[in-house]
Amino acid sequence: MNVEKLNLTLKIWRQKSINTPGSFVEYKISVSPDSSFLEMLDDLNNDLESKNLEPVAFESDCREGICGTCDLVIQGQPHGPVPKIATCQLHMRNFRDGETIWVEPFRAKAFPIIKDLIVDRTALDKIQQAGGFISVNTGSVPDGNAIPIPKDHAGLSMDAAACIGCGACVAACKNASAMLFVSAKVSQFALLPQGQPERYQRVQAMVKVMDELGFGSCSNTYACEAECPKGISVKNIARMNRDYLMAKVKAE
Amino acid sequence: MIKLDAKIPEGPIKDKWTNHKFNMKLVNPANKRKYDIIVVGSGLAGASAAASLGELGYNVKVITFHDSPRRAHSIAAQGGINAAKNYQNDGDSVYRLFYDTVKGGDFRAREANVYRLAEVSNNIIDQCVAQGVPFARDYGGLLDNRSFGGALVSRTFYARGQTGQQLLLGAYSAMNRQIALGKVKVYARREMLDVVLVDGVAKGVVCRNLLNGEIEKYSAHAVVLATGGYANVFFLSTNAMNCNTTAIWRAHKKGAAFANPCYTQIHPTCLPVHGENQSKLTLMSESLRNDGRIWVSKIKGDMRKPNDIPEEERDYYLERKYPTYGNLSPRDISSRAAKEAVDDGRGAQGRDSVYLDFRDAIKRLGQNVIEERYGNLFEMYETITGENPYKIPMQIYPAPHYTMGGLWVDYNLMSSIPGLFVAGEANFSDHGANRLGASALMQGLADGYFVLPFTVSNYLAGDKPTLVKEDHPEFVAVAKSIDDMTNKLLSIKGKRTVDDIHKQLGRLMWNKVGMARNEKGLKEVIGEIAQLREEFWKNVNVVGDAKDVNQCLERAGRLADYLELGELMAVDSLHRNESCGGHFRTEYQTEEGEALRDDENFAYVGAWEYIEAGKWELNKEPLEFENIHLATRSYK
Ligand SMILES: Cc1cc2nc3c(=O)[nH]c(=O)nc-3n(C[C@H](O)[C@H](O)[C@H](O)COP(=O)(O)OP(=O)(O)OC[C@H]3O[C@@H](n4cnc5c(N)ncnc54)[C@H](O)[C@@H]3O)c2cc1C
Numbered sequence: 001m002n003v004e005k006l007n008l009t010l011k012i013w014r015q016k017s018i019n020t021p022g023s024f025v026e027y028k029i030s031v032s033p034d035s036s037f038l039e040m041l042d043d044l045n046n047d048l049e050s051k052n053l054e055p056v057a058f059e060s061d062c063r064e065g066i067c068g069t070c071d072l073v074i075q076g077q078p079h080g081p082v083p084k085i086a087t088c089q090l091h092m093r094n095f096r097d098g099e100t101i102w103v104e105p106f107r108a109k110a111f112p113i114i115k116d117l118i119v120d121r122t123a124l125d126k127i128q129q130a131g132g133f134i135s136v137n138t139g140s141v142p143d144g145n146a147i148p149i150p151k152d153h154a155g156l157s158m159d160a161a162a163c164i165g166c167g168a169c170v171a172a173c174k175n176a177s178a179m180l181f182v183s184a185k186v187s188q189f190a191l192l193p194q195g196q197p198e199r200y201q202r203v204q205a206m207v208k209v210m211d212e213l214g215f216g217s218c219s220n221t222y223a224c225e226a227e228c229p230k231g232i233s234v235k236n237i238a239r240m241n242r243d244y245l246m247a248k249v250k251a252e
Numbered sequence: 253m254i255k256l257d258a259k260i261p262e263g264p265i266k267d268k269w270t271n272h273k274f275n276m277k278l279v280n281p282a283n284k285r286k287y288d289i290i291v292v293g294s295g296l297a298g299a300s301a302a303a304s305l306g307e308l309g310y311n312v313k314v315i316t317f318h319d320s321p322r323r324a325h326s327i328a329a330q331g332g333i334n335a336a337k338n339y340q341n342d343g344d345s346v347y348r349l350f351y352d353t354v355k356g357g358d359f360r361a362r363e364a365n366v367y368r369l370a371e372v373s374n375n376i377i378d379q380c381v382a383q384g385v386p387f388a389r390d391y392g393g394l395l396d397n398r399s400f401g402g403a404l405v406s407r408t409f410y411a412r413g414q415t416g417q418q419l420l421l422g423a424y425s426a427m428n429r430q431i432a433l434g435k436v437k438v439y440a441r442r443e444m445l446d447v448v449l450v451d452g453v454a455k456g457v458v459c460r461n462l463l464n465g466e467i468e469k470y471s472a473h474a475v476v477l478a479t480g481g482y483a484n485v486f487f488l489s490t491n492a493m494n495c496n497t498t499a500i501w502r503a504h505k506k507g508a509a510f511a512n513p514c515y516t517q518i519h520p521t522c523l524p525v526h527g528e529n530q531s532k533l534t535l536m537s538e539s540l541r542n543d544g545r546i547w548v549s550k551i552k553g554d555m556r557k558p559n560d561i562p563e564e565e566r567d568y569y570l571e572r573k574y575p576t577y578g579n580l581s582p583r584d585i586s587s588r589a590a591k592e593a594v595d596d597g598r599g600a601q602g603r604d605s606v607y608l609d610f611r612d613a614i615k616r617l618g619q620n621v622i623e624e625r626y627g628n629l630f631e632m633y634e635t636i637t638g639e640n641p642y643k644i645p646m647q648i649y650p651a652p653h654y655t656m657g658g659l660w661v662d663y664n665l666m667s668s669i670p671g672l673f674v675a676g677e678a679n680f681s682d683h684g685a686n687r688l689g690a691s692a693l694m695q696g697l698a699d700g701y702f703v704l705p706f707t708v709s710n711y712l713a714g715d716k717p718t719l720v721k722e723d724h725p726e727f728v729a730v731a732k733s734i735d736d737m738t739n740k741l742l743s744i745k746g747k748r749t750v751d752d753i754h755k756q757l758g759r760l761m762w763n764k765v766g767m768a769r770n771e772k773g774l775k776e777v778i779g780e781i782a783q784l785r786e787e788f789w790k791n792v793n794v795v796g797d798a799k800d801v802n803q804c805l806e807r808a809g810r811l812a813d814y815l816e817l818g819e820l821m822a823v824d825s826l827h828r829n830e831s832c833g834g835h836f837r838t839e840y841q842t843e844e845g846e847a848l849r850d851d852e853n854f855a856y857v858g859a860w861e862y863i864e865a866g867k868w869e870l871n872k873e874p875l876e877f878e879n880i881h882l883a884t885r886s887y888k
């Protein structure tokens with residue numbers, strides 16, 4: 001437990017709506033190092049509200065790094081300077097007294113700003129709707145142990161399935177590509193026997209919608225993997241590219 | 253007076269659901285597309301219901317305040333999901349899961365519902381595997397299991413420490429398939445603020461569009477609420493920030509009975525509070541209790557570091573008091589035992605916390621095994637606390653986690669409002685006074701995949717409800733009342749922030765309606781909550797506009813409901829002159845400090861009917877135990 005407080009300067013992006021220009025606004029705050037980054041913003045908002053000012057709009061929900069709701073760019077990095085965590089898991093002990101902290105929304109063509117730090121990421125849902133599923137109806141399925149799955153396959157599938165859909169990979173990419181996100185879902189199913197029947201259709205359908213929604217092409221810089229709070233590997237992109245090629249071959 | 257008819261089917265317990273399924277009415281396949289169903293909530297219960305109802309051919313509208321259905325709070329469940337597969341050959345069966353759940357719930361659940369839950373549990377696992385949920389597997393490629401509190405068999409299926417996430421993504425994917433097929437339509441970033449009844453029957457809901465503040469009306473032949481639990485009434489809980497009671501509370505005020513509001517689960521393994529500005533509490537999965545040992549110093553006021561306290565001066569109090577179940581004792585028992593240790597002045601280094609220690613497990617199994625089992629949980633602990641749990645024992649403390657109470661439903665999961673169904677944590681149905689670990693995920697998916705598709709169809713085929721237009725006077729009146737409430741909130745312009753008042757409510761609830769309750773405290777707190785509610789309506793400051801993104805207004809509306817629900821929780825606690833599961837009245841305990849039930853007078857579901865602000869009428873649904881003998885729970 002720390003007692004010394006940190007005195008910080010915050011430069012936070014404020015923007016009334018998609019149609020109005022935004023800008024950075026400066027705030028001073030004093031906060032315990034044990035506090036989380038979002039708790040610091042809660043404090044700031046409580047203070048603003050008590051002065052009858054509008055709080056900073058930002059989103060979060062589980063605050064355990066799993067729901068994928070929180071989405072800030074802090075000091076120029078999606079989810080902030082500490083690797084492999086979501087914004088909500090960032091704690092103030094990672095900052096120095098006197099530091100200036102820049103806070104912005106995720107920026108990508110496919111993620112329009114709604115207000116202040118809130119962006120619209122429904123494009124990610126649309127890609128999933130295009131094929132991110134296995135077509136089985138409720139009830140008509142075999143016993144869970146009917147098809148053994150090698151432990152390492154299940155493990156690799158789980159590695160990919162761990163994606164929280166936050167979109168940091170898109171925000172990190174200079175082309176705002178969603179390849180890491182899409183490849184994680186494609187890989188999860190491609191690695192399981194249950195995913196085989198629709199394997200090649202799925203990859204084509206999902207990639208098609210991804211392209212239509214304005215996500216850029218893969219820049220091969222691996223910035224996505226570096227910023228992913230779950231450490232999703234770019235190997236998934238390679239796997240997806242292989243499947244995508246195979247799908248084309250098969251179609252011919 | 254509401255007439256509570258549980259509609260439990262006739263026949264022996266193991267045939268009830270089968271017979272009922274056969275006897276229920278069916279909707280002609282060609283007619284299904286003529287029916288609209290609203291599902292509020294896209295967690296495990298809502299998403300599974302929406303997907304399954306869509307598959308059957310109904311038109312489903314899913315409403316969620318989240319930006320994406322995948323973010324529902326179910327995503328945060330870590331530990332696992334129970335099923336009676338008996339894959340481990342350790343003596344499990346549907347009957348044992350049924351028995352454990354009734355006993356774990358301290359004999360305050362409806363037997364028939366629990367049996368059905370156990371019965372369909374196995375279908376859930378099959379369903380999820382087929383959807384591509386990457387459950388943990390053993391070296392032979394078969395599904396792996398672990399143990400959870402309150403059971404002596406290994407029946408918990410898991411996907412690392414992210415079981416809820418994987419199950420929800422499974423249900424979300426099934427729903428996405430129906431979206432692509434045009435059978436399900438999602439209305440995200442909408443907060444349901446009321447149900448609309450016409451002649452006492454549910455005909456739709458009214459929502460606030462969180463993007464622009466517009467009030468929107470949605471009509472349907474039937475409405476399902478799958479809106480989760482209300483533990484955030486305590487302000488600090490393990491629930492996600494936006495979990496709230498608004499949907500079920502407003503339905504309650506429209507006539508749906510609220511059952512057992514006082515049954516709250518305080519989870520034993522959460523991270524302790526760090527300071528005043530804490531926003532929520534983090535759960536460390538109960539699965540950690542498979543290998544971690546819980547202890548405190550034997551000496552009061554012991555300020556030594558844990559690793560400096562020698563073995564013989566440690567009190568492994570759960571193992572000492574409950575040798576059979578030990579560290580895997582049920583949640584209510586484990587939580588109270590931690591509180592006792594802290595109240596006794598033996599908290600970890602003087603704090604409100606106890607140790608959860610993996611030293612012996614690491615010695616026995618090696619660090620790599622522990623890492624494989626709990627790696628992500630250990631990492632999470634270190635990120636939050638800055639301490640390495642492989643080296644220094646974790647510190648944990650109980651926190652509000654789950655609410656067993658909820659809207660009363662009959663066997664068909666229909667509330668006391670015809671046409672209004674309630675699923676998942678939002679209903680009261682299966683867990684009695686205490687929920688066992690890994691059973692909420694099971695219940696949510698049981699309700700959504702395997703119960704509602706039958707019972708909603710039965711309602712549509714039997715009652716033949718009609719569709720009401722969205723310009724019906726009832727819709728208009730409800731929309732107006734919401735506008736009025738919004739305007740009122742925005743016009744108070746008082747001195748206190750929403751969070752400030754919520755924190756005060758949370759402290760009142762934690763101190764007097766928390767882990768241990770008594771008559772005096774409850775009588776006091778009822779008045780204190782009513783007073784705080786009055787202050788809220790006079791002195792809160794809600795900033796911003798009605799027709800804009802306004803998170804302050806969202807929080808204020810939710811708090812307004814908590815300020816009413818909190819009082820009912822206290823009223824229910826006060827009336828229940830016994831201790832059972834998550835409801836512990838200090839006046840009613842055995843000499844050894846265990847919960848003392850009063851089956852003679854309280855073997856019933858307490859379902860409250862709303863009369864007016866601060867006034868309720870109690871309706872009782874007697875509980876009959878025909879299969880499992882009423883007995884004092886013992887985990888010794
Ligand atoms: C940290 C944590 C860990 C847990 N771990 C486990 C575990 O390992 N095993 C287990 O069995 N259980 C676990 N539980 C319990 C379990 O996760 C929940 O009980 C369960 O997921 C609830 O599911 P649900 O579908 O009922 O509701 P939720 O998942 O809470 O979904 C509620 C939905 O309703 C929507 N909603 C709510 N109100 C409104 C409104 N007014 N308008 C519009 N939409 C609304 C929300 O947007 C959301 O989509 C855990 C709980 C917590 C807090």
